[in-house]
Every structure is written in C-alpha cells, then in structure tokens.
Amino acid sequence: LALLHQEEAYGGEIVDRLAAFPGLAISAGTAYPLLSRLKRSGLIASVWRESPVGPPRKYYRLTADGEESFADLARAWNGMKNDMDQLLGTDVAP
Template sequence: MAKTTQMLKGLLEGCILRIVSRYETYGYEIVEKLMEYGFQEISEGSVYPILIRLEKRKLLRSEMKKSPLGPMRKYYYLTEDGHKELKEFINSWKHIKENVDHVLEE
C-alpha cells in the first residue's frame, strides 16, 4: 500500500485538475469523485493539502459560496495556468503510460 500511495501522490494533482476543469466543485465532492473513479484509499486528509498546494501555485482559484445544505463551501476553479498544467499532465501521462505498457507487455 505504501508503494501505491507514493505513486499516487504525483498523479493525484493531475486527476484533481481534470475533475475541477469539468465544473466548479468543492473538496469533499472531489474526494467523492476520486472514490467513484476507483481511488478507494483516498481521504479528505490527502486531497485538501493538494488543493492548497495547487492554489498556491495559481493553478486553481477558489471562492466561498453559500451551500444548498449547511455552511459556506470553498469552490475551486481552474485558472489559465491550471488549464496549461492539465494539458502538460495529460501529455506526460500518455507518454509514461505508453512506455510502462511496453515494458509490462514483454
């Protein structure tokens, strides 16, 4: 499990950027989406630090909005730099996946 967690750290940023690129969303909803996609070992405790890091790098921006249920929520949006980073992530992932697939197929 520790090996899986290490590998996921770098990939989660790109996955989170992709989720946020589709629509405005908030932290807990991102965790739920990741779990729907099969990332069962993901927790809020691992996603929120990534959101903070992405926001500090100006790849995401956030806005507090009234929630239909309960307290205000922090909604995230992709910035222009975030869109560029997402494109780079997708291209890098395709290249890495292709290379790993070649190794594993032999």
C-alpha cells in the same frame, strides 16, 4: 487537476469523486492540504458559494496556469501510457 478540468467542485465533492477510483481515493485530511498547495502555486482558485443545505462551500476551479499544467501532464501521461501499451502489448490482461 483532471477533476477540476471537467468542472469546478468543492473539497468534499472532490474527495467523493476520487473515491469512485480505488487507486486514487484520498481522505479529506489529504485533499485539503493538496488543494491549498495547488492554490498557493497558482494552479487553482477558489470562491465561496452558498450551499443548498448547510454552510457555504469553497469551490475550486483551474486557473489558466492550471489548465496549461493539466494539458502538459495529460500529454506526458498519454505518452507514457502509449509506451507501456507497446511494451506490454495491448492485449495483456492485468
């Protein structure tokens, strides 16, 4: 949801962006079922667009419910992060 909160993207682009974060990297075989589940739950929508190279691509974007869900998750994450920072001390190196 965080990637689609920033801007819409097609599946391969989402996989490529997540690859920049080793702890979050997923395969296309994992990404597409997740995107399908998010779409069925109403958190994302999709539209087909022509590609400058190759076949058309399905672009995904957050719906209003998806934006709300992302905001809720971000608040929860920030609360947990703040609690962990206090528990571990902000100067603790990994």
